[in-house]
Amino acid sequence: MQNRPNNHAFEFYGEGLPAVDLGELRGRLIVIEGPDGVGRSTQVAMLKPWLESNGHAVLDTGMTRSALAGKGIKQAKAGITLGPISLTLFYATDFADRVENEMIPALRAGFIVLTDRYIYSLIARAIVRGLDASWIKACYGVALKPDAVFYLRANVSDLIPRVLSSPTGFDYWESGMDIHLGEDLYDSFVEYQTRMLSVFDSMIHEYGFEVIDATQPVEPIYRNLQQRIGRLLRDL
Amino acid sequence: MRMYGDHQFPGKLFIVEGIDGSGKSTQLSLLQQWLRREGYTVFFSEWNSSPLVKETTRRGKRKQMLTPTTFSLLHATDLADRIERHIIPPLSAGAIVLADRYIYTAFARDTARGVSPRWVRELYKFAVQPTIAFYFRVPLDVSLKRILSARAALKYYEAGMDLGLSDDIEESFELFQGMIADRYEEMVDEFGLKVIDATRSIEEQQNEVRVIVERELADVPKRPTPYLDFLEV
Numbered sequence: 001m002q003n004r005p006n007n008h009a010f011e012f013y014g015e016g017l018p019a020v021d022l023g024e025l026r027g028r029l030i031v032i033e034g035p036d037g038v039g040r041s042t043q044v045a046m047l048k049p050w051l052e053s054n055g056h057a058v059l060d061t062g063m064t065r066s067a068l069a070g071k072g073i074k075q076a077k078a079g080i081t082l083g084p085i086s087l088t089l090f091y092a093t094d095f096a097d098r099v100e101n102e103m104i105p106a107l108r109a110g111f112i113v114l115t116d117r118y119i120y121s122l123i124a125r126a127i128v129r130g131l132d133a134s135w136i137k138a139c140y141g142v143a144l145k146p147d148a149v150f151y152l153r154a155n156v157s158d159l160i161p162r163v164l165s166s167p168t169g170f171d172y173w174e175s176g177m178d179i180h181l182g183e184d185l186y187d188s189f190v191e192y193q194t195r196m197l198s199v200f201d202s203m204i205h206e207y208g209f210e211v212i213d214a215t216q217p218v219e220p221i222y223r224n225l226q227q228r229i230g231r232l233l234r235d236l
Numbered sequence: 237m238r239m240y241g242d243h244q245f246p247g248k249l250f251i252v253e254g255i256d257g258s259g260k261s262t263q264l265s266l267l268q269q270w271l272r273r274e275g276y277t278v279f280f281s282e283w284n285s286s287p288l289v290k291e292t293t294r295r296g297k298r299k300q301m302l303t304p305t306t307f308s309l310l311h312a313t314d315l316a317d318r319i320e321r322h323i324i325p326p327l328s329a330g331a332i333v334l335a336d337r338y339i340y341t342a343f344a345r346d347t348a349r350g351v352s353p354r355w356v357r358e359l360y361k362f363a364v365q366p367t368i369a370f371y372f373r374v375p376l377d378v379s380l381k382r383i384l385s386a387r388a389a390l391k392y393y394e395a396g397m398d399l400g401l402s403d404d405i406e407e408s409f410e411l412f413q414g415m416i417a418d419r420y421e422e423m424v425d426e427f428g429l430k431v432i433d434a435t436r437s438i439e440e441q442q443n444e445v446r447v448i449v450e451r452e453l454a455d456v457p458k459r460p461t462p463y464l465d466f467l468e469v
Contacts, residue, residue, distance in 0.1 A: 014355065015352040015354055015355035015358075016352070016355075017303075017305055018304055018305070018349075018350035018351055018352070019304075019350060067301065068292060068295065068296050068301055068302070068306055068310075069292050069306075069310070071291070071292070071295075072288075072289060072291055072292035075291070076288055082288065082317070083316065083317065083320030083321065084320075085237075085316040085319070085320055085362045086288060086313055086316040086317040086320055088316075089309060089312050089313040089316050089359075090288070090289070090313045092309050092312075092313075093289075093292070093306055093309040093310050093313055096303075096305045096306050096309050097301075097303075097306045100303050100305060100306065101301070101303075130237055131237045132237040132239060132361075135237070135239065135358065135361050135362070138355070138358040138359075139358065139359055141355055141358075142305055142355070
């Protein structure tokens with residue numbers, strides 16, 4: 001189990017950030033992880049008002065939402081001008097900005113930080129693109145170890161109908177089209193997401209993921225998450 | 237993924253490092269002109285110049301929202317983009333790539349800002365190891381005299397104002413440059429930087445640089461079209 005035992009001080013995964021007093025951080029850091037289309041954001045959208053109605057202050061955050069780099073990443077992805085190393089480091093910039101300017105201040109103030117994806121998605125994307133696993137993990141040494149990582153797990157065949165029911169359908173990047181895995185978006189999506197799932201699965205033990213069966217309907221997944229998160233917050 | 241020291245290319249990468257006012261850009265520009273005249277294909281790349289992160293860097297600097305860590309990561313993203321687009325492809329094609337500042341600038345500046353030396357070295361492991369990394373060594377008072385007499389107003393991050401060393405921007409700049417110079421000195425042995433005494437005349441320095449570079453060019457193809465020199469003049 002890699003996660004933070006209750007009421008112990010936060011730790012960084014690696015070298016960490018300069019000028020941060022980890023002893024000051026009082027909140028909880030909860031991660032919802034899983035592949036594209038698995039229903040992470042639906043769960044976050046339900047969990048936030050539930051936590052708030054129970055009296056907890058909540059910060060929700062997610063990829064490319066940083067004030068610094070979010071816009072730049074979206075523009076670059078629209079122009080498809082990124083190599084894999086640049087893409088990885090641009091995401092790391094976005095991530096670090098959110099850790100320093102959103103997550104750490106919120107944890108210091110005693111908030112529950114609920115994050116839609118964390119370093120694991122970013123590490124998986126980099127590994128699937130052929131980058132060196134130990135390099136990318138060292139880059140993310142600036143990340144805090146969370147209190148819990150809930151991994152919403154489903155098979156690729158479960159993801160396809162969900163992705164197709166969104167207005168955009170198969171997305172260029174979510175299908176890994178930049179690494180030429182298939183003839184068309186569908187072929188590429190299946191191959192890319194299969195590789196992503198195998199990397200996620202390989203991280204279950206290493207990072208202490210709690211696996212949630214996300215082939216179920218939204219309601220039972222939500223109740224499962226409520227129970228597990230409720231236990232984490234007992235001491236607050 | 238090839239890491240620092242693992243790449244093999246027919247081309248060559250020469251980079252220059254040194255504090256502001258060391259004269260490294262002047263030397264690199266003279267080297268570039270000589271190599272072109274000799275018939276080599278030369279590609280030039282400058283620190284912090286990738287269009288990919290330009291807007292983001294500008295926003296971060298204007299609003300002073302950069303931390304030492306995001307400052308470091310943005311510059312790493314910038315170099316990664318240039319490595320993937322402007323450095324590896326020309327090197328693969330057998331060209332000479334010249335870079336004004338390289339990873340050692342990041343190691344010097346970012347660690348002066350308090351970033352972990354180990355982390356920033358790991359971050360830049362994707363970088364191609366230069367054929368030769370020149371370090372233009374100059375006493376601080378000489379470089380400061382060159383810089384402060386000749387340039388427009390200092391900028392916030394350039395002067396290291398984010399470190400809180402001094403409220404006076406010129407004093408902050410001097411202190412920050414001193415810290416950076418100390419870190420360059422520590423890296424001379426670590427990375428085998430080729431030290432050039434930058435207090436000598438421009439011509440003497442350029443001659444030494446050309447002798448060192450020429451030794452590395454035995455296998456590098458030249459363009460058999462001397463008339464192009466005439467067109468470029």
